[in-house]
Amino acid sequence: MPSACVLTKYGPPSVLEWAEVAMPEPSKGEIRIKAMVSGVGPTDLKIRRGSLAAVYPLPDRAVLGFETAGVVDAVGDGVTGVAVGDEVAAQLMTLGGYGEFVVATTWAVKPKRVSWEDAGALPASVEAAVRVLRALKVSSGETLLLLGAGGSVGMIAAQLALRQGVHVIAAVGEHDEELVRELGATPVRYGSELLANVRKVADHVDATFDASGKGGVEEAITLTGDRSRVITLADERARDLGVAFSSYTPDGAPDAIAIGMELLANGELQLRSQRSLPMSEAASAHRLLEEEGAREKLLLTTAAAG
């Protein structure tokens, strides 16, 4: 039997337990992947704590994780364009990434030049970045305020927007100023001085992408002057503030992983710095993020990754 990191109840990182699970079977339109590297995202931590129980009511012994990269191991009915043995990266609508075998509906082939780590770190972040940039309809010559530009989603969104000829004002902490400047964005410090900091570098802002959820949406509304061009991925006050909260849907940006893969293969996309742990130590990965303030993207590797 394969193993997975199982969530037995909501609570601290220690509720994650490495245990044997039934082999997941691909249904129509799905593939099964022998996982090499799976990403850990902030949403996983919120689910584990029970903060998203209304949105993600968990079955007994749930397996967290929205993204993985590995080798196709079985193919469900109706699947075309991919075969057993292909290397892929996938986004998982129904979780399951912290397992040795994972079932997926949305994937892209991994070029050999892309590392397993980058492939495992990419899917959920690039999908969110592409989805929100499209919804904001940012175009060449416009100015985008990007809250959380030093994070996993934010770094990708910054680079995609810059490639489109958009001027990106990147709200970051001091530690990420140089990083986003090197990407081609204009750094400003997030926090209580955000409004003044943005006004020092720009006369106006056309749209705001909140890829942080840690504040700044009120200032963004003032700066943008149009709530319909402010979108958050994570601020639970979105409805009260009158801005859109963007969530994953299968038809949101199904081509995003392939877009990100091609850019990675060409050396045209930089991801957040990474730190890998064995998948059986998912609880430690959660602890590093939640209690020790780790600022890298945490990745879980299986024995299959060697």
Ligand SMILES: NC(=O)c1ccc[n+]([C@@H]2O[C@H](COP(=O)([O-])OP(=O)(O)OC[C@H]3O[C@@H](n4cnc5c(N)ncnc54)[C@H](OP(=O)(O)O)[C@@H]3O)[C@@H](O)[C@H]2O)c1
């Ligand atoms: N709705 C969706 O579909 C969806 C999809 C993906 C992610 N998300 C959510 O989106 C958020 C970002 O995800 P992620 O994977 O990119 O997380 P991440 O890698 O942890 O990045 C979060 C970034 O926000 C920055 N930040 C902290 N406080 C801030 C503030 N006051 N103003 C602006 N930025 C601030 C952090 O900087 P420091 O390092 O300085 O703290 C960090 O760079 C998470 O809440 C996640 O759950 C939602």
